[in-house]
Amino acid sequence: MKEKLRSLSYFLLLILVSAIIGYLLGKSGRVTSLTMEDLLWFILFGGVSFILHLFIHEAGHAFFGKISGYDLLSFRVFSLIFVRSQETKWILKKEKVPGTLGQCIMVPPLREKFHFKLYLLGGGVANILLSFFALILFPTSPFSWSFFLLGSLFCFINLIPMGFNDGKTLQLALxxxxxxxxxxxxxxxxxxxxxxxxxxxxxxxxxxxxxxxxxxxxxxxxxxxxxxxxxxxxxxxxxxxxxxxxxxxxxxxxxxxxxxxxxxxxxxxxxxxxxxxxxxxxxxxxxxxxxxxxxxxxxxxxxxxxxxxxxxxxxxxxxxxxxxxxxxxxxxxxxxxxxxxxxxxxxxxxxxxxxxxxxx
Missing domain, CATH: 1.25.40 (Serine Threonine Protein Phosphatase 5, Tetratricopeptide repeat)
Structure with missing residues (x-):
């Protein structure tokens, strides 16, 4: 029961975040001038934004992991995965992991030098930073708002501790x-x-x-x-x-x-x-x-x-x-x-x- 209430609270929080984003979109003044063509492009770019943010999320883990002393071992988006072999060659394979859309696995540094905060936070941080960057560059574009909306959701879904996401893993490790x-x-x-x-x-x-x-x-x-x-x-x-x-x-x-x-x-x-x-x-x-x-x-x-x-x-x-x-x-x-x-x-x-x- 406790777990169900926690999941419900996360869901309500996501609704609140979406409402805030919608409010900001309305305040921008762009919504009142949206044509049906703009709306269709907004929805279409939502799919593109999702794929981009999935890649950005895993790349964020790779980048922040690298500066924390990790080495990249595998990088997966959907079922396509790049894996580093013994000979340090990169091989493209197909692999499905139920319950996940992507995954960036890295070789950790020695245990005494093991820093996990940036590695775990990196995906969500990359999503939200690039989302704001796109919005600053193109504040009136429906593409920017679509990208910003998906990036914000990616950030919150992954960093608010729930299930087995990055935020939950960080919470447990801390x-x-x-x-x-x-x-x-x-x-x-x-x-x-x-x-x-x-x-x-x-x-x-x-x-x-x-x-x-x-x-x-x-x-x-x-x-x-x-x-x-x-x-x-x-x-x-x-x-x-x-x-x-x-x-x-x-x-x-x-x-x-x-x-x-x-x-x-x-x-x-x-x-x-x-x-x-x-x-x-x-x-x-x-x-x-x-x-x-x-x-x-x-x-x-x-x-x-x-x-x-x-x-x-x-x-x-x-x-x-x-x-x-x-x-x-x-x-x-x-x-x-x-x-x-x-x-x-x-x-x-x-x-x-x-x-x-x-x-x-």
Whole structure:
């Protein structure tokens, strides 16, 4: 209930901000002279402004991150992402992250030099600064007002703490040093995996955080560390400990942010399908349209999971082996060296398990 009231207050605040902007637009005297053609151009440029501000927002993170000692690792707008490879070459790929429209991931400086304020604020600051700059240069243009309106909304939506936006992350990191350290770990893991380190090669300290005493005190920074441990147990084929994490987090499913909800459902579908347990939950996931659209994307990991379900649930060993072959053929489309390495190992492990079962 408390979270719903907070979300409602944010929504009302955005309405207030929009009303203030509308009032300023009216006071400018331009509204009274708007023609229908101006209005149509205003609406059309709204779409262009949205795309521009999405790019500006991520570029703002990159710029302010750079002056804070970070190095750019990846830059994504919608599903197009530029990723820096091990050889420092830039590669253009396609990658969707549910619940996000863009993302700028940077390699953090050493922990003792870790400054996160400018990096997190950079996107929203860039949006509002360029919005005012455009309005100052062209105060009577409908294009400027459209750009200013979208930029202001981008700024407030991202910097007012809510959900898992920049403002919320900044609020959590400022709350205590441990949260700031968790944020640093998250960024450090991304850059380590980009250069080829697997879960088992990460520092042991990353897996030693104590669980929050209650779900109300857990944050998405804590959830990330849970998924980090889950990845480690799956790499080690420790299915029981993986199931333990999934079962514990399943109780808090509705409290997770959208990307983590989908990831937890996918791992539950995978692990419970392999262990042949929690049949009701697995059946519900099979019938959940949103999740099935997510899992049906043509990616090696998704095909691997499908192969496991076909083998364990449908008892169809031949089709399962065919699906594993298909997953292997899609490995080149996976983003990152670690994903390719881990999925390749899992394909071989499951293939051996199925073949041994067929022989015996």
């Amino acid at each position: 709350k205590n040093p441990e949260n700031a350290y968790k944020l640093w770990i998250q960024l450090d893991v991304v850059q380590r995996m980009n250069r080829g380190e697997t879960y088992q090669e990460l520092p042991e300290d990353y897996f030693k955080f104590k669980q929050a005493p209650s779900k109300n005190k857990k944050t998405y920074l804590d959830d990330y560390l849970d998924f980090l441990s889950l990845g480690l147990f799956l790499e080690q084929n420790d299915w029981d400990r993986a199931d333990e994490i999934i079962s514990r987090k399943w109780e808090d499913l509705s409290f997770l942010i959208l990307p983590y909800q989908l990831e937890l459902k996918k791992q539950a579908y995978y692990v419970w399908g392999y262990l042949d347990k929690n049949e009701k939950e697995v059946a519900n996931l099979k019938n959940e349209q949103t999740f099935q659209r997510y899992i049906k994307e043509s990616k090696a990991e998704n095909i691997l999971i499908k192969a496991v379900l076909v083998w364990r649930q449908d008892k169809d060993q031949v089709t399962a082996l065919e699906q594993l072959d298909l997953a292997e053929s899609l490995l080149g489309k996976e983003n990152g060296l670690v994903e390719q390495k881990l999925i390749c190992e899992k394909i071989e492990w499951f293939r051996n398990e199925i073949v041994n079962e067929m022989i015996n």
